[in-house]
Amino acid sequence: ADVAAAGVKWLESARLTDVVLDFSDVSKASSAAISVLFEWLRACHSLGIVVTSIALSAPLERLTSLAELDALIGSPNAEA
Known part of the structure; x- marks a missing residue:
């Protein structure tokens, strides 16, 4: 939850127009990593x-x- 919140806070302050989300170094399958990814996707969409x-x-x-x-990850800019 802390990582997700910190990422959202950074996205809000960075004033980006586009971003690449890179989870390629995550060595273990983790629902927590997927939760962080979706939280950041929601933040990107709302921003x-x-x-x-x-x-x-x-x-x-x-x-x-x-x-x-x-399918959701393959179309990251579609509304969930």
Whole structure:
């Protein structure tokens, strides 16, 4: 929760127009990492920041596929 909140705070203050979310170094499949990703995606959407791409590690790709979340991650700028 602290990482998600810190990221949202940074997104709010950075005044970005676009961003790349890179989770490729996350070594273990973790629902916490996916929660952080979705919190940041919601923040980007509400702030009008375009998510250029999302990079996931192999373990996170497997987890998102099992949870059937890969379509949401594949279209990060669509409204959830």
